[in-house]
Amino acid sequence: xxxxxxxxxxxxxxxxxxxxxxxxxxxxxxxxxxxxxxxxxxxxxxxxxxxxxxxxxxxxxxxxxxxxxxxxxxxxxxxxxxxxxxxxxxxxxxxxxxxxxxxxxxxxxxxxxxxxxxxxxxxxxxxxxxxxxxxxxxxxxxxxxxxxxxxxxxxxxxxxxxxxxxxxxxxxxxxxxxxxxxxxxxxxxxxxxxxxxxxxxxxxxxxxxxxx
Amino acid sequence: xxxxxxxxxxxxxxxxxxxxxxxxxxxxxxxxxxxxxxxxxxxxxxxxxxxxxxxxxxxxxxxxxxxxxxxxxxxxxxxxxxxxxxxxxxxxxxxxxxxxxxxxxxxxxxxxxxxxxxxxxxxxxxxxxxxxxxxxxxxxxxxxxxxxxxxxxxxxxxxxxxxxxxxxxxxxxxxxxxxxxxxxxxxxxxxxxxxxxxxxxxxxxxxxxxxx
Amino acid sequence: xxxxxxxxxxxxxxxxxxxxxxxxxxxxxxxxxxxxxxxxxxxxxxxxxxxxxxxxxxxxxxxxxxxxxxxxxxxxxxxxxxxxxxxxxxxxxxxxxxxxxxxxxxxxxxxxxxxxxxxxxxxxxxxxxxxxxxxxxxxxxxxxxxxxxxxxxxxxxxxxxxxxxxxxxxxxxxxxxxxxxxxxxxxxxxxxxxxxxxxxxxxxxxxxxxxx
Amino acid sequence: xxxxxxxxxxxxxxxxxxxxxxxxxxxxxxxxxxxxxxxxxxxxxxxxxxxxxxxxxxxxxxxxxxxxxxxxxxxxxxxxxxxxxxxxxxxxxxxxxxxxxxxxxxxxxxxxxxxxxxxxxxxxxxxxxxxxxxxxxxxxxxxxxxxxxxxxxxxxxxxxxxxxxxxxxxxxxxxxxxxxxxxxxxxxxxxxxxxxxxxxxxxxxxxxxxxx
DNA sequence: TATGAATGAGTCTTCATTCAT
DNA sequence: CATGAATGAAGACTCATTCAT
Numbered sequence: 001x002x003x004x005x006x007x008x009x010x011x012x013x014x015x016x017x018x019x020x021x022x023x024x025x026x027x028x029x030x031x032x033x034x035x036x037x038x039x040x041x042x043x044x045x046x047x048x049x050x051x052x053x054x055x056x057x058x059x060x061x062x063x064x065x066x067x068x069x070x071x072x073x074x075x076x077x078x079x080x081x082x083x084x085x086x087x088x089x090x091x092x093x094x095x096x097x098x099x100x101x102x103x104x105x106x107x108x109x110x111x112x113x114x115x116x117x118x119x120x121x122x123x124x125x126x127x128x129x130x131x132x133x134x135x136x137x138x139x140x141x142x143x144x145x146x147x148x149x150x151x152x153x154x155x156x157x158x159x160x161x162x163x164x165x166x167x168x169x170x171x172x173x174x175x176x177x178x179x180x181x182x183x184x185x186x187x188x189x190x191x192x193x194x195x196x197x198x199x200x201x202x203x204x205x206x207x208x209x210x211x212x
Numbered sequence: 213x214x215x216x217x218x219x220x221x222x223x224x225x226x227x228x229x230x231x232x233x234x235x236x237x238x239x240x241x242x243x244x245x246x247x248x249x250x251x252x253x254x255x256x257x258x259x260x261x262x263x264x265x266x267x268x269x270x271x272x273x274x275x276x277x278x279x280x281x282x283x284x285x286x287x288x289x290x291x292x293x294x295x296x297x298x299x300x301x302x303x304x305x306x307x308x309x310x311x312x313x314x315x316x317x318x319x320x321x322x323x324x325x326x327x328x329x330x331x332x333x334x335x336x337x338x339x340x341x342x343x344x345x346x347x348x349x350x351x352x353x354x355x356x357x358x359x360x361x362x363x364x365x366x367x368x369x370x371x372x373x374x375x376x377x378x379x380x381x382x383x384x385x386x387x388x389x390x391x392x393x394x395x396x397x398x399x400x401x402x403x404x405x406x407x408x409x410x411x412x413x414x415x416x417x418x419x420x421x422x423x424x
Numbered sequence: 425x426x427x428x429x430x431x432x433x434x435x436x437x438x439x440x441x442x443x444x445x446x447x448x449x450x451x452x453x454x455x456x457x458x459x460x461x462x463x464x465x466x467x468x469x470x471x472x473x474x475x476x477x478x479x480x481x482x483x484x485x486x487x488x489x490x491x492x493x494x495x496x497x498x499x500x501x502x503x504x505x506x507x508x509x510x511x512x513x514x515x516x517x518x519x520x521x522x523x524x525x526x527x528x529x530x531x532x533x534x535x536x537x538x539x540x541x542x543x544x545x546x547x548x549x550x551x552x553x554x555x556x557x558x559x560x561x562x563x564x565x566x567x568x569x570x571x572x573x574x575x576x577x578x579x580x581x582x583x584x585x586x587x588x589x590x591x592x593x594x595x596x597x598x599x600x601x602x603x604x605x606x607x608x609x610x611x612x613x614x615x616x617x618x619x620x621x622x623x624x625x626x627x628x629x630x631x632x633x634x635x636x
Numbered sequence: 637x638x639x640x641x642x643x644x645x646x647x648x649x650x651x652x653x654x655x656x657x658x659x660x661x662x663x664x665x666x667x668x669x670x671x672x673x674x675x676x677x678x679x680x681x682x683x684x685x686x687x688x689x690x691x692x693x694x695x696x697x698x699x700x701x702x703x704x705x706x707x708x709x710x711x712x713x714x715x716x717x718x719x720x721x722x723x724x725x726x727x728x729x730x731x732x733x734x735x736x737x738x739x740x741x742x743x744x745x746x747x748x749x750x751x752x753x754x755x756x757x758x759x760x761x762x763x764x765x766x767x768x769x770x771x772x773x774x775x776x777x778x779x780x781x782x783x784x785x786x787x788x789x790x791x792x793x794x795x796x797x798x799x800x801x802x803x804x805x806x807x808x809x810x811x812x813x814x815x816x817x818x819x820x821x822x823x824x825x826x827x828x829x830x831x832x833x834x835x836x837x838x839x840x841x842x843x844x845x846x847x848x
Numbered sequence: 849t850a851t852g853a854a855t856g857a858g859t860c861t862t863c864a865t866t867c868a869t
Numbered sequence: 870c871a872t873g874a875a876t877g878a879a880g881a882c883t884c885a886t887t888c889a890t
Contacts, residue, residue, distance in 0.1 A: 007869095007873085014874095032244050036860065046876045048862080057860070113325050113385070115242065115392050129395030136396070159399045163383075163407040170382015171375070173325075183341035184348070187371045195375040203415030223849090248885060258851045260887080269885065435870090454751065456668050460864060470872045472866080481864065537749050537809075553819035560820070583823045587807070587831040594806015595799070597749070604751050607765030608772070611795045619799040627839030643852080650853095671880060682855045684883080693881065 015053045017043050019064050023106040031114055068107035069131030072100050076138040086145040093142050094168055101172035113173055151205050171196045227265045229255050235276050239318045280319040281343030284312050288350040298357040305354050306380055313384035325385055351377055363417050383408045439477045441467050447488050451530045492531040493555030496524050500562040510569040517566050518592055525596035537597055575629050595620045651689050653679050655700050663742040667750050698764055704743035705767030708736050712774040722781040729778050730804055737808035749809055787841050807832045
């Protein structure tokens with residue numbers, strides 16, 4: 001019993017190790033440079049061992065993206081269940097999203113800044129797409145609550161959601177990139193986050209909520 | 213002298229031919245698909261000939277990106293010289309930037325969504341960095357004019373510039389990505405651009421200018 | 425005792441199951457497609473389990489071929505025991521041989537059209553060779569009976585046997601190949617078999633037997 | 637001029653070297669074992685060099701087979717032009733065919749004893765098929781001449797040609813195999829060839845020609 | 849100036865096999 | 870008895886790059 005447990009745990013660990021190594025490589029050297037060999041070398045296993053854990057390279061990458069989305073969605077779920085007032089809930093979600101990107105830059109990059117392989121059968125991306133849609137839906141619902149409560153003007157929520165997401169995403173991805181780009185005198189992440197949220201708030205809200 | 217001239221001219225021509233072929237490949241099929249062999253095939257020269265004009269593949273790609281950025285800067289220069297009212301000038305520049313990304317998605321991606329190869333000597337990216345800085349400076353100046361004119365609250369322009377750029381960049385890069393992502397019911401590019409600019413305007417301007 | 429018996433029986437059963445699965449794969453998809461993994465998958469055991477029953481892949485294949493040959497020999501025995509007149513017996517054997525090849529094309533190919541791996545220890549092919557010799561002996565005896573009875577001229581039976589076998593083998597192997605070669609307008613197997621036997625008969629018999 | 641010539645010659649030589657090595661490997665170790673790597677090792681060149689001479693592995697194999705057939709056809713052409721009497725012409729061709737196989741066992745094996753890859757696009761085999769048909773046509777014409785001259789009974793020449801070819805092929809391939817099969821006490825090649833031709837002659841000819 | 853020939857490192861992937869459990 | 874985990878060798882093939890000519 002103990003043995004079986006240990007084995008399961010070890011297997012999980014190696015699986016996670018592979019995923020971590022792949023993600024890191026991905027960001028350090030670009031999508032083209034992620035190779036089974038390099039991953040294997042990094043974790044000090046034989047290349048073929050990786051195939052015991054993932055069907056092929058694409059499945060591995062897809063799994064990474066999927067799991068990333070799932071963790072993000074879980075976080076957003078939690079925020080949603082905190083029953084905050086509408087505007088607070090909206091910006092709590094936005095802040096969580098940004099922080100998630102900052103905390104998991106590699107995964108964020110892989111999930112959101114990488115052009116998917118167009119040759120792939122579309123069904124292989126399905127899991128990823130679904131996870132992305134779920135995350136977007138959190139944002140949509142938060143925005144809708146604000147509209148219901150009169151804080152945001154009534155409008156097409158599809159366009160609104162996507163537009164807001166794109167701005168959040170711009171901030172998040174740029175803040176991640178900042179660290180790789182020594183040539184530009186970037187401001188601090190905190191300053192940039194606060195300023196961006198301020199602009200967003202100003203642009204979205206027609207009526208300032210009583211507090212926050 | 214005539215001979216030397218002709219030689220120089222011919223050399224320039226072949227160099228341009230190589231860059232054109234590479235750009236076309238790059239734009240049509242993305243970075244991974246640009247190979248020295250394919251370029252050579254396209255211009256009907258031997259692969260090794262390309263090395264007479266460019267040190268290596270990376271230099272060639274960087275040169276392409278750099279050149280495209282010169283065009284962006286030139287466009288922004290032009291806008292600046294049109295002597296528009298401050299707010300109009302600001303948003304004319306922003307719109308031009310976004311359109312530039314949409315028109316040159318591969319170059320935009322390579323320049324702004326790709327983490328530079330850390331193994332490469334930093335001087336090889338210098339041209340690109342400088343071009344990026346010049347573009348950012350255009351934005352900063354446009355924002356400063358708005359502040360001077362009282363349309364935007366007085367504040368740290370470094371943070372402001374970068375924050376605004378990040379939002380523009382989020383929109384631009386996401387709009388580019390949209391086309392590769394069939395799974396999400398994306399709104400039209402036009403709607404997204406307009407909505408994002410609306411939010412940005414609302415968030416930035418303390419006082420609406422007499423006419424857009 | 426009962427336990428030991430059951431164990432032995434179970435072991436035999438699994439061995440048979442492996443061979444059946446391998447044979448099926450082999451017959452359906454050819455030698456190259458037989459892999460330990462696929463066999464294991466088919467019988468729903470782990471690949472490593474197969475090694476408990478067979479030394480290696482080659483042994484397994486050889487065993488299959490050998491077993492098939494036992495069946496050929498058994499068929500030829502049966503023909504011999506039918507006490508037919510000499511010429512009828514000869515051609516009954518020949519027909520049976522040809523039909524055997526047609527019915528078991530992969531085994532036939534592996535046994536007669538594949539150059540044995542020179543790296544392999546020669547004893548691993550011994551079983552196959554012996555089986556082949558036994559089949560040749562059937563032919564020799566049938567020819568000898570025809571010679572005794574005056575249907576075929578007296579001569580070196582070693583040369584005669586081998587020559588006749590080569591012609592039978594040519595027909596058999598070519599008829600098998602036919603199916604893989606869509607480009608040539610091959611005649612029907614039946615026509616080819618009949619014509620070949622006709623020629624063989626004409627070339628062998630000095631005196632036509634009373635019937636058949 | 638001399639330089640260009642030498643280069644062309646050298647290129648031809650390496651091409652031939654590759655083909656020879658591949659053919660030899662093919663027969664020594666079986667189709668599955670022919671690998672670009674092994675060929676490269678054999679000729680002491682890098683594997684990638686082979687791709688400068690052949691598009692891919694299949695093209696290489698096909699080319700070998702095609703060239704083999706062409707050489708065989710050329711030999712048969714020559715025999716046809718010698719204007720021999722019908723029966724002599726027929727058996728001269730048959731003997732040449734057999735001798736060709738004995739002289740080029742590797743090529744013969746590759747061309748006639750190997751199951752073509754069924755996954756291949758059919759057009760890639762076209763050259764081979766055409767060459768095969770041309771060789772078969774030689775045999776057909778020789779047989780037709782014999783029929784015209786009354787040496788062979790009038791009949792379906794398609795079936796006859798194929799049947800005769802199958803017998804020749806059986807002899808040829810078996811004589812080649814003989815050398816790899818130490819377990820069987822094979823008769824000499826010469827004896828086997830003579831005996832087989834004798835049987836064939838007896839089975840085919842209704843009327844013995846005046847000489848030979 | 850331009851190139852043809854060649855290479856070596858790299859790509860993903862499959863497979864037979866071993867060994868500790 | 871059976872297996873899960875792991876491996877190393879091998880498979881075809883691509884590519885950036887070099888170098889003698």
